[in-house]
Amino acid sequence: MAELTGIYTASHTPVMLNFPERIAPELRNEIFGAYRAMGQDFQAGKPDVLVVLSNDHLHNFFLNNFPALCIGVAESYESPIEHWLKAKRRVFKGDQAFGSYLLQSALNEGFDPSFSMEMVLDHGSLTPLELAGLDPDLPLVPVLFNCVQPPMPTMRRCYQFGQFLGRAIRDYRALDRVAILATGGISHDIATPRMGMVNREFDEKLLQLLEAGDHDAVVRYATEFVHTAGNGAEEIRMWIAAMGAAGDLPFRRAYYRAVNDWYTGIGIGHYAPVKAAAHD
């Protein structure tokens, strides 16, 4: 039975890599420091594999065939796919057996994800991994949610998928230690007239509900108010899936700042077993 060593939630934006100078150095250092702190906490759990919950920004998938959910079952994952992203090209190791297990288990439990044996990871996965300084040799299983083109899976369905994912990971016998990184959100607009106008009130309320541990309230709030927080806020589907996977584990906010000049409400959070939290 695998132990979930930690479940992390973190925003991503290509602006962090492409236009970092758009914010003051002090703030930039503070944010990059928060990602590094997340990485150190993550490494302390010594996971064998990382499940990355993210979204494809219309790179692997296009509107001719766009899955609501896709599980990676490749031996390796190149990144990034964007020719314009200022990031070092790298290849992440995959865990094909674990990805296949999650895929089959999902189908057995009534979910219908697609799968990919050749997925190239974009900035959504790469940016937080890069900034957190995670071990490039740590095997990954990416799970991509459609958050970028309506119609999209509902918040509640993403929560239910997260619940499934938590159960399936804990039931897996071939690994001892697994971590989850859910990336995206929080409030931001991409290429709309609101771009650069972070809805801090939405983010604050969402974070408060997550901290309160009222999962149903989080799902309802996300469903009813995401339209006020920008198209990029649709990525909180991954935060909600992480919440489902966490079950009774408490959520703790590690960092939040509304960064209008990076167009994004930058949030980092963590679900951890109580015994691990006591050492923090």
Add this chain to the structure above:
Amino acid sequence: MGNWRHMMPTTEAYLLDKVLYQLHHNPEDLAAYNRDKSGYLARFRLTSELAAMISNNDVAGLYQAGVNPYLLRAHCIGVRIPEDVSLAALRSLLKEGDDKWLS
């Protein structure tokens, strides 16, 4: 305003999306576009108005036509439209009340 121009893309938006997708996933497409924009865009079933939106870097027009915002964003960065220019074009469409939470 909501998060999306269309809850289901129009065929017009799909065609624009297809051009932007191909430009930024096939290096030979981007090279052909940079050599001869009109010639490249003639490969697609675009009206002259839609083709002009792309070749003129009409960010506001592409947004209003319902182009997927992630493809639009990638295009702006990929063809090096200055960040402040694309932002100003989008902001020109802002309506009263859209920025009520900006602080």
